[in-house]
Amino acid sequence: MGHEVERKALAAYLEEHKLKRTKQREIILDAFLEAHDHVTSEELYRAIRSCNPRIGYTTVYRTMKLLVDAGLAQERHFADGIARYEIEHEHHDHLVCTKCGKIVEFECQMIERSQDEIAERYGFLVLRHRHELYGHCGDCREE
Amino acid sequence: MGHEVERKALAAYLEEHKLKRTKQREIILDAFLEAHDHVTSEELYRAIRSCNPRIGYTTVYRTMKLLVDAGLAQERHFADGIARYEIEHEHHDHLVCTKCGKIVEFECQMIERSQDEIAERYGFLVLRHRHELYGHCGDCREE
DNA sequence: TTCGGTGCAAAAGATTTGCATATGT
DNA sequence: ACATATGCAAATCTTTTGCACCGAA
Numbered sequence: 497m498g499h500e501v502e503r504k505a506l507a508a509y510l511e512e513h514k515l516k517r518t519k520q521r522e523i524i525l526d527a528f529l530e531a532h533d534h535v536t537s538e539e540l541y542r543a544i545r546s547c548n549p550r551i552g553y554t555t556v557y558r559t560m561k562l563l564v565d566a567g568l569a570q571e572r573h574f575a576d577g578i579a580r581y582e583i584e585h586e587h588h589d590h591l592v593c594t595k596c597g598k599i600v601e602f603e604c605q606m607i608e609r610s611q612d613e614i615a616e617r618y619g620f621l622v623l624r625h626r627h628e629l630y631g632h633c634g635d636c637r638e639e
Numbered sequence: 640m641g642h643e644v645e646r647k648a649l650a651a652y653l654e655e656h657k658l659k660r661t662k663q664r665e666i667i668l669d670a671f672l673e674a675h676d677h678v679t680s681e682e683l684y685r686a687i688r689s690c691n692p693r694i695g696y697t698t699v700y701r702t703m704k705l706l707v708d709a710g711l712a713q714e715r716h717f718a719d720g721i722a723r724y725e726i727e728h729e730h731h732d733h734l735v736c737t738k739c740g741k742i743v744e745f746e747c748q749m750i751e752r753s754q755d756e757i758a759e760r761y762g763f764l765v766l767r768h769r770h771e772l773y774g775h776c777g778d779c780r781e782e
Numbered sequence: 783t784t785c786g787g788t789g790c791a792a793a794a795g796a797t798t799t800g801c802a803t804a805t806g807t
Numbered sequence: 808a809c810a811t812a813t814g815c816a817a818a819t820c821t822t823t824t825g826c827a828c829c830g831a832a
Contacts, residue, residue, distance in 0.1 A: 516786060516831050538821080552789040557822065573716040577796085578821070591763050602757050610749045611772060618743055619777030620734050627770045629754060634762030659806050659811055681796080695814040700797060720821085721796070 499529050502568055509566035520551055524559040528569060533582040534599050540581075574599060575630065593633035600633070642672050645711055652709035663694055667702040671712060676725040683724075713767065727767075736776035743776070 506525055510517055527544045528535065541556045560581055563569040569581045574592050580599075589607070591600040607627070615622045631637075649668055653660055670687045671678065684699045703724055706712035712724045732750070734743040750770070758765045 514786085514832095518787065518831075520788070536821090550789085554790080554823080555788060558787085571718075573718065573720050575714065575716065577716045577720045577722055579720060591758065591761055591765075593763070594766065600761050600763075602761065604753050604757055606753045607750050610747050610753070614745050614747055615734070615772060615774065618734055618745065619780075620736070620743075620772065620774050621780045622734075622772045622774035624774070625770070625772045627768070629758060629763065629765045629768045631758065631763045631765035631767070637762075637764045657807095657811090661806070661812065663813070679796090693814085697798080697815080698813060701812085 499526055502529055505568060506563070506566055509568075515562075520555050521559055521562070523548055523551065524556060525563065525568070528560070528563065528581065529583065533601065534572070534574075534580045535582075536578050536580050574628070589627040589629070591629045591631070591633070593636055594630050595632050595636035598633050598635075642669055645672055648711060649706070649709055658705075663698050664702055664705070666691055666694065667699055668706065668711070671703070671706065671724060672726065677715070677717075677723040678725075679721050679723050681721075715769075732770040732772075734772045734774070734776070736774065736779055739776065739779050741776050741778075 502525060503522065506521065507517060509515075510521075523544060524540065527540055531540060531543060537553075537557050537560055540560070541551075541553055544551050544556065560569060560571075560579075563581070564571050567584060570584050572580050572582065574580065574590075574597075575594055576597060588601050588603045591602060592598075611622065611625065614620075645668060646665065649664065650660060652658075653664075666687060667683065670683055674683060674686060680696075680700050680703055683703070684694075684696055687694050687699065703712060703714075703722075706724070707714050710727055713727050715723050715725060717723065732745050732747070734745060736742075754765065754768060757763075
């Protein structure tokens with residue numbers, strides 16, 4: 497089921513930090529990589545449980561923190577305050593519906609370029625950014 | 640102690656929604672306006688308690704949600720997932736230096752326009768946004 | 783054999799809810 | 808008078824921790 501690159505990255509991280517390779521960690525990594533973005537720990541736990549009933553809540557929480565430390569996942573907090581994880585990847589931004597909680601990712605070259613321009617104007621070297629638009633999605637704005 | 644504008648805004652909202660003006664709501668509004676930005680409900684509760692021991696936790700939580708609905712406060716979630724409130728003000732974008740902590744505000748018409756375009760593409764009605772660029776400022780990037 | 787890992791249950795921390803009482807309108 | 812607001816305690820929800828047992832190195 498693929499994910500070789502990520503498995504190796506995790507293995508390297510574990511070895512480097514004298515931590516152990518366990519099947520739970522592999523299972524959770526796979527489930528995370530297969531899940532839609534913005535999964536919560538609880539969603540992951542449920543998904544994993546359906547195939548592997550012997551994995552505990554705690555292990556999912558602990559492993560997700562591990563994946564963050566290993567640079568494989570990113571933790572984000574949107575309006576509801578629940579931790580959500582996404583795969584560490586290129587810059588992208590979010591539209592968040594404050595009514596139903598829907599989260600849509602978008603990318604906009606124009607904005608990226610404008611950011612570079614702004615950064616240059618102020619002499620900044622930009623390393624990362626956070627850009628979230630909050631409002632009502634198509635389904636919720638009619639109500 | 641000032642805050643006339645906000646008090647009137649709250650009163651208007653309460654009247655419009657057939658809600659009641661209570662002294663608790665005024666006290667909490669005042670405390671919120673006087674607090675530093677990014678206060679948590681708990682901090683507010685403690686600050687209010689020192690002068691008004693008869694106000695309950697619950698009322699602070701409920702009133703902060705009310706202030707958000709009334710457009711007087713904004714709720715945010717940073718890395719720890721605890722709700723923090725700040726005064727609703729014009730949307731500034733920020734450049735944040737992760738070395739020296741300098742914060743520079745900027746505004747960019749191009750970005751604003753792009754946001755509108757994105758929102759339209761996804762059918763969103765955008766109410767507010769958050770846009771932060773993190774990096775090193777001119778003074779720090781040389782080191 | 784030795785540590786770190788796991789899973790359960792219990793704790794902790796933040797926020798919400800049920801309900802009897804109090805209070806604006 | 809009536810409907811909403813309040814405050815307490817209890818419930819809920821997410822996440823963390825303590826601890827006995829398990830398993831990778």
